[in-house]
Amino acid sequence: MRTLLLARIALASPFLLSGVAKASDFAGAVAEVRGLTGIGPAVPLAAAVIAVQLGGSALLLARGRAVWLGAAILSAFTLAATLLAHDFWARPDGLASRDATTFFEHLGLIAGLALAARMAGPGR
DSSP states (O other): HHHHHHHHHHHHHHHHHHHHHHHHHHHHHHHHHHHHHOOOOHHHHHHHHHHHHHHHHHHHHHSSSHHHHHHHHHHHHHHHHHHHOOOOGGHHHHHHHHHHHHHHHHHHHHHHHHHHHHHHSOOO
């Protein structure tokens, strides 16, 4: 059980760190959202990103079905954010490699979250 908790802490860590950093520098979070996605309005979207990152992490670190819900929320968020912010197929050659690497790292994170959801999901 301790190993599973440590694995969930590791999975939650990028979201926790990012959510705390964004909450600590909300103007920076708004600028990041605006710069990465081009989607507006950036202020409510930045607030939603913080809520999803911190709330999803809290659920992932909880017990029972909350783990499944947190993993599902963070997976959906990561997939959407990855498609919007790391569209390597649309980048110039000089930037495509970096975004491709990040894109596939995020797919690995989604896979880890899917495993966490499966292990803690309904019927477990």
